[in-house]
Amino acid sequence: MAASSSSFCHKNALSLSTPSNNHTKLTSRDSSLRFPPSISFNAPRFRVSLLSKSNRNLILKASATSAAPAMDQITSSSSSSEVPTSVEVDLGNRSYPIYIGSGLLDQPQLLQKHVHGKQVLIVTNTTIAPLYLEKTIWALTDGNPNIKVESVILPDGEQFKNMETLMKVFDKAIESRLDRRCTFVALGGGVIGDMCGYAAASYLRGVNFIQIPTTVMAQVDSSVGGKTGINHRLGKNLIGAFYQPQCVLIDTDTLNTLPDRELASGLAEVIKYGLIRDAEFFEWQEKNMEALLARDPIAFAYAIKRSCENKAEVVSLDEKESGLRATLNLGHTFGHAIETGLGYGQWLHGEAVAAGTVMAVDMSYRLGWIDDSLVQRANKILKLANLPTTPPETMTIDMFKSVMAVDKKVADGLLRLILLKGPLGNCVFTGEYDRQALEDTLRAFCKS
Amino acid sequence: MAASSSSFCHKNALSLSTPSNNHTKLTSRDSSLRFPPSISFNAPRFRVSLLSKSNRNLILKASATSAAPAMDQITSSSSSSEVPTSVEVDLGNRSYPIYIGSGLLDQPQLLQKHVHGKQVLIVTNTTIAPLYLEKTIWALTDGNPNIKVESVILPDGEQFKNMETLMKVFDKAIESRLDRRCTFVALGGGVIGDMCGYAAASYLRGVNFIQIPTTVMAQVDSSVGGKTGINHRLGKNLIGAFYQPQCVLIDTDTLNTLPDRELASGLAEVIKYGLIRDAEFFEWQEKNMEALLARDPIAFAYAIKRSCENKAEVVSLDEKESGLRATLNLGHTFGHAIETGLGYGQWLHGEAVAAGTVMAVDMSYRLGWIDDSLVQRANKILKLANLPTTPPETMTIDMFKSVMAVDKKVADGLLRLILLKGPLGNCVFTGEYDRQALEDTLRAFCKS
Numbered sequence: 001m002a003a004s005s006s007s008f009c010h011k012n013a014l015s016l017s018t019p020s021n022n023h024t025k026l027t028s029r030d031s032s033l034r035f036p037p038s039i040s041f042n043a044p045r046f047r048v049s050l051l052s053k054s055n056r057n058l059i060l061k062a063s064a065t066s067a068a069p070a071m072d073q074i075t076s077s078s079s080s081s082e083v084p085t086s087v088e089v090d091l092g093n094r095s096y097p098i099y100i101g102s103g104l105l106d107q108p109q110l111l112q113k114h115v116h117g118k119q120v121l122i123v124t125n126t127t128i129a130p131l132y133l134e135k136t137i138w139a140l141t142d143g144n145p146n147i148k149v150e151s152v153i154l155p156d157g158e159q160f161k162n163m164e165t166l167m168k169v170f171d172k173a174i175e176s177r178l179d180r181r182c183t184f185v186a187l188g189g190g191v192i193g194d195m196c197g198y199a200a201a202s203y204l205r206g207v208n209f210i211q212i213p214t215t216v217m218a219q220v221d222s223s224v225g226g227k228t229g230i231n232h233r234l235g236k237n238l239i240g241a242f243y244q245p246q247c248v249l250i251d252t253d254t255l256n257t258l259p260d261r262e263l264a265s266g267l268a269e270v271i272k273y274g275l276i277r278d279a280e281f282f283e284w285q286e287k288n289m290e291a292l293l294a295r296d297p298i299a300f301a302y303a304i305k306r307s308c309e310n311k312a313e314v315v316s317l318d319e320k321e322s323g324l325r326a327t328l329n330l331g332h333t334f335g336h337a338i339e340t341g342l343g344y345g346q347w348l349h350g351e352a353v354a355a356g357t358v359m360a361v362d363m364s365y366r367l368g369w370i371d372d373s374l375v376q377r378a379n380k381i382l383k384l385a386n387l388p389t390t391p392p393e394t395m396t397i398d399m400f401k402s403v404m405a406v407d408k409k410v411a412d413g414l415l416r417l418i419l420l421k422g423p424l425g426n427c428v429f430t431g432e433y434d435r436q437a438l439e440d441t442l443r444a445f446c447k448s
Numbered sequence: 449m450a451a452s453s454s455s456f457c458h459k460n461a462l463s464l465s466t467p468s469n470n471h472t473k474l475t476s477r478d479s480s481l482r483f484p485p486s487i488s489f490n491a492p493r494f495r496v497s498l499l500s501k502s503n504r505n506l507i508l509k510a511s512a513t514s515a516a517p518a519m520d521q522i523t524s525s526s527s528s529s530e531v532p533t534s535v536e537v538d539l540g541n542r543s544y545p546i547y548i549g550s551g552l553l554d555q556p557q558l559l560q561k562h563v564h565g566k567q568v569l570i571v572t573n574t575t576i577a578p579l580y581l582e583k584t585i586w587a588l589t590d591g592n593p594n595i596k597v598e599s600v601i602l603p604d605g606e607q608f609k610n611m612e613t614l615m616k617v618f619d620k621a622i623e624s625r626l627d628r629r630c631t632f633v634a635l636g637g638g639v640i641g642d643m644c645g646y647a648a649a650s651y652l653r654g655v656n657f658i659q660i661p662t663t664v665m666a667q668v669d670s671s672v673g674g675k676t677g678i679n680h681r682l683g684k685n686l687i688g689a690f691y692q693p694q695c696v697l698i699d700t701d702t703l704n705t706l707p708d709r710e711l712a713s714g715l716a717e718v719i720k721y722g723l724i725r726d727a728e729f730f731e732w733q734e735k736n737m738e739a740l741l742a743r744d745p746i747a748f749a750y751a752i753k754r755s756c757e758n759k760a761e762v763v764s765l766d767e768k769e770s771g772l773r774a775t776l777n778l779g780h781t782f783g784h785a786i787e788t789g790l791g792y793g794q795w796l797h798g799e800a801v802a803a804g805t806v807m808a809v810d811m812s813y814r815l816g817w818i819d820d821s822l823v824q825r826a827n828k829i830l831k832l833a834n835l836p837t838t839p840p841e842t843m844t845i846d847m848f849k850s851v852m853a854v855d856k857k858v859a860d861g862l863l864r865l866i867l868l869k870g871p872l873g874n875c876v877f878t879g880e881y882d883r884q885a886l887e888d889t890l891r892a893f894c895k896s
């Protein structure tokens with residue numbers, strides 16, 4: 001059988017090397033398994049071995065073999081001669097590095113190393129272009145006069161993440177006669193990254209692609225993992241491709257211009273990594289949330305690196321979304337219902353995820369799977385990050401249920417959820433839970 | 449470096465097993481090499497070993513180790529209990545079979561074996577739907593009541609191979625709530641196959657895909673190799689994906705309704721395989737062209753099988769188009785100029801390729817690379833197939849030159865061409881030829 005996104009591949013032989021301070025390398029080999037109704041993930045950071053695999057249970061048992069690098073070990077890359085912090089995403093011959101640090105756009109050689117061919121198309125939007133386009137063009141061309149850089153500036157907003165806007169990217173590429181060796185560069189948040197990535201995947205059946213994410217959301221989540229795509233009038237992200245970049249360049253300085261709400265929204269995903277698989281990181285966040293809100297570049301570089309490591313690890317083990325990758329959606333099923341119920345654009349994605357996370361945590365507690373103290377800690381850190389911890393008042397039980405009924409994670413009529421189970425940093429992806437707990441959670445968070 | 453279509457990968461370790469009568473299996477391992485200015489391909493059928501690899505030359509040396517199956521060894525699959533002839537396309541975990549024979553759509557189990565999930569979307573057009581849609585739905589559902597089959601009927605014609613029409617496929621898939629395990633089925637010629645394949649590659653970032661090609665062109669060429677895509681207002685096939693199907697099902701009975709001109713157009717590609725890499729097949733064609741024109745199902749099954757073997761072999765060795773795969777474009781550079789010069793839709797693709805092939809053969813002769821007898825044989829067989837052997841009178845030298853100047857095969861200002869060199873069945877892909885020969889060929893075939 002040829003592989004495709006619907007042949008659900010799990011991995012059964014994992015070997016994750018212990019991360020060094022600046023570089024984490026992950027490797028995986030794969031086999032396959034179909035739709036287990038329940039998968040447990042016990043904090044599988046840094047060393048993972050498969051203990052048992054059956055049709056009903058895939059258990060990834062973890063033993064933490066290295067302490068996380070302490071914060072003071074992290075170097076701030078403000079001097080442009082320093083080697084930047086990097087995370088390697090291991091996907092065989094499609095592996096690529098994520099560079100993280102302050103001032104990386106001031107290091108032209110870093111970007112240029114990953115540009116193949118002599119033609120570049122920067123895809124950005126009307127908000128980001130005045131802030132960072134000139135600098136990015138400089139970084140691509142400085143000391144590199146033979147390169148031709150074009151750019152296309154799209155309208156800003158999720159409502160433009162569609163086929164019509166995508167065609168503008170193709171128009172520009174074709175009018176500029178870009179050939180197969182060209183490189184597309186996404187300069188912006190998740191919307192730009194997703195669109196530019198899909199355009200790169202499709203233009204001449206695939207050209208080089210570089211991500212320069214400029215929101216927390218894009219830096220810790222959307223730029224890692226290769227999911228690209230656009231929305232359809234009838235649903236989000238329905239058309240797209242799995243497509244990996246040549247590199248991801250995260251200049252934390254770009255966060256200085258990001259609106260507060262956008263910053264907090266991205267932190268919801270950072271908190272998620274701690275809850276589902278990285279207790280140590282969660283504890284670090286509890287101590288450093290204020291530094292993050294103050295946009296401390298060293299704290300941010302660390303939070304981004306650790307987030308990227310977590311996501312890269314999950315993606316390396318499960319590139320095309322089977323079980324493990326689903327755990328990245330903690331809080332997203334409830335959150336998606338909120339986004340749909342309110343209409344997209346009312347709450348930011350991370351805001352909806354934050355409220356959804358509180359609901360998932362509440363349900364986990366009702367099932368007896370976690371302690372009350374963990375419920376308190378999750379609530380507290382989300383509040384610290386200025387994120388909502390309850391759904392909007394207008395959300396009803398029926399609104400939640402109707403959206404959840406058509407969730408992608410429904411298999412054979414069963415809604416599978418990501419829930420916490422065990423000590424901090426452990427979760428399960430399962431359809432085997434007492435329906436009453438879900439009812440009770442919905443009732444507790446909705447007025448009607 | 450992550451692989452992509454612009455990191456030019458050649459293969460340096462090849463092991464092609466000798467084909468058995470019903471089944472050819474190809475395997476390959478890969479390495480990489482960039483843009484050699486000249487690549488020679490000596491009839492590398494059935495056993496290929498790499499003798500030398502340098503930055504400037506990749507030579508695939510062949511030794512024919514098995515006689516081709518004689519025509520009378522080919523069974524006609526008119527009885528539905530027979531095992532159909534098949535060709536295996538070996539692309540690692542994306543390998544798939546091509547089934548070839550008369551009456552294959554009357555064997556529901558054959559198709560159903562490759563349908564995963566319970567939802568199918570048939571993509572076809574207004575010409576083919578009245579002829580074969582009902583039969584295809586029957587083949588998918590007979591004895592398989594749990595399956596839900598939807599269909600979308602597109603307008604017929606190359607002018608509809610665009611984003612607007614593609615969106616109709618997505619609309620239908622989404623409205624029908626098709627999930628990731630669904631299967632898209634392309635029922636039609638190359639236009640439908642290319643569009644449906646790209647839709648399957650993009651819907652939910654990739655779903656299962658089956659090809660049921662119904663033109664000679666699609667059966668011998670476009671359904672094999674994984675190239676999918678649509679046209680852009682400014683050029684053909686500029687947006688798309690490399691995407692492999694679960695299987696290709698070729699029912700030769702569908703050719704009975706194909707217009708004569710379309711039939712002949714497809715034969716141009718069949719003749720191409722003989723010229724570039726399969727002398728024995730070319731000789732078979734010289735003897736059996738009349739049977740093909742009379743749509744003899746046994747002759748056609750053989751011609752299709754042998755064509756698919758040739759294309760599958762090339763694609764297995766060079767999936768993402770580097771040097772070897774380019775040889776499939778014999779006659780296409782001149783042909784493309786004719787299609788562009790006349791305006792698309794005046795001449796069929798195979799008609800333009802036929803005239804283009806004569807021009808490439810003429811140029812090869814002027815370079816002293818082939819004998820006069822080969823020139824005569826190429827001309828004769830194309831005429832036998834009712835194909836044009838000169839470009840339209842309206843084509844001028846300048847029209848050829850202006851289109852050829854922007855051909856995709858131009859690298860560093862040099863137009864690389866596929867030309868014949870040596871005995872029948874051998875070709876080169878090269879930019880190293882005397883420019884005067886090209887001038888002389890253009891002058892010989894154009895009035896001004």
Ligand SMILES: NC(=O)c1ccc[n+]([C@@H]2O[C@H](COP(=O)([O-])OP(=O)(O)OC[C@H]3O[C@@H](n4cnc5c(N)ncnc54)[C@H](O)[C@@H]3O)[C@@H](O)[C@H]2O)c1
Pocket residue numbers: 125127128131156157158161188189190191192194214215216217218221222223224225226227228236237254255256257258259262265349
């Ligand atoms: N591919 C994935 O795996 C994945 C994962 C998560 C989210 N996403 C997608 O990402 C999108 C959300 O991403 P987002 O939250 O980055 O939204 P976004 O791209 O819309 O950016 C948010 C806003 O911030 C602005 N902005 C971006 N960078 C800025 C900067 N440095 N300074 C000032 N303003 C700036 C943008 O112009 C926009 O107005 C959604 O479409 C979602 O589907 C994808």
Ligand SMILES: NC(=O)c1ccc[n+]([C@@H]2O[C@H](COP(=O)([O-])OP(=O)(O)OC[C@H]3O[C@@H](n4cnc5c(N)ncnc54)[C@H](O)[C@@H]3O)[C@@H](O)[C@H]2O)c1
Pocket residue numbers: 573575576579604605606609636637638639640642662663664665666669670671672673674675676684685702703704705706707710713797
């Ligand atoms: N993907 C590839 O590798 C590849 C290779 C070659 C060509 N192509 C593409 O294929 C397309 C050309 O394919 P084509 O020549 O099959 O053209 P086509 O799909 O337009 O079919 C030709 C005509 O025949 C009709 N038709 C199809 N099957 C029929 C049948 N059984 N009976 C009666 N009528 C039938 C069609 O409706 C159409 O009118 C082009 O768009 C070209 O770019 C792709």
Ligand SMILES: [Zn+2]
Pocket residue numbers: 221269332349353
């Ligand atoms: Zn999210």
Ligand SMILES: [Zn+2]
Pocket residue numbers: 669717780797801
């Ligand atoms: Zn062709």
